[in-house]
Amino acid sequence: MTRTIALLGLALLAAGCSNDRYTRSGFVDASSGGNIPRGFDQVAAEGSDFDNGDGYAYKVGEIEGKGFVAHAGLTEGTAVAAPPSTGSAVMTGSYEAGYISGITRSGDYLQGWTGSARSGLTLTADFDDGTLSGTSTDRRLRVRGTFSGRDLSGEVTFDNDDGDLEGLVGPGKAIGVFHGNDDTDVFAGGFIVTQ
Numbered sequence: 001m002t003r004t005i006a007l008l009g010l011a012l013l014a015a016g017c018s019n020d021r022y023t024r025s026g027f028v029d030a031s032s033g034g035n036i037p038r039g040f041d042q043v044a045a046e047g048s049d050f051d052n053g054d055g056y057a058y059k060v061g062e063i064e065g066k067g068f069v070a071h072a073g074l075t076e077g078t079a080v081a082a083p084p085s086t087g088s089a090v091m092t093g094s095y096e097a098g099y100i101s102g103i104t105r106s107g108d109y110l111q112g113w114t115g116s117a118r119s120g121l122t123l124t125a126d127f128d129d130g131t132l133s134g135t136s137t138d139r140r141l142r143v144r145g146t147f148s149g150r151d152l153s154g155e156v157t158f159d160n161d162d163g164d165l166e167g168l169v170g171p172g173k174a175i176g177v178f179h180g181n182d183d184t185d186v187f188a189g190g191f192i193v194t195q
Contacts (some may be wrong), residue, residue: 030077131146
């Protein structure tokens, strides 16, 4: 399901953005309650999800002096058991993401369309090769991760934009967060899948 929330605008001079670098994204530490610690001046989309105390959070919006920003992180205390060294597991669950897309600059003004997405997600963990991969039901998110021990890293594609992935993989559960940005789009989100 996708919904357009609003048109978000930002005066570049007031935000301190004088060059073309007006989108940013990254990983942050989220509180155990699912809060992103950075102070956003305007929030376009935010969310969190939990499974037995393990979870993620994300926030997308505007931070004065930085432009349009997207952050995601695992919640404090999130952990999974060590994965096996052989075999595979098909895990299902859902993902959620927020985004600002179609970002344009007109003089000293920056604007973009905001929205959120949530859909089912099926991922396959190959414990022999240390890979986690799959595509969401709505086909908007593709995950291509690798893991060593519990630690997950890799790439995602969300709405045809590439981004970074990190998280944890266990024998029957994977939790990941992702983010990405370019000159016209910024996004962040997370997923929880279980066997």
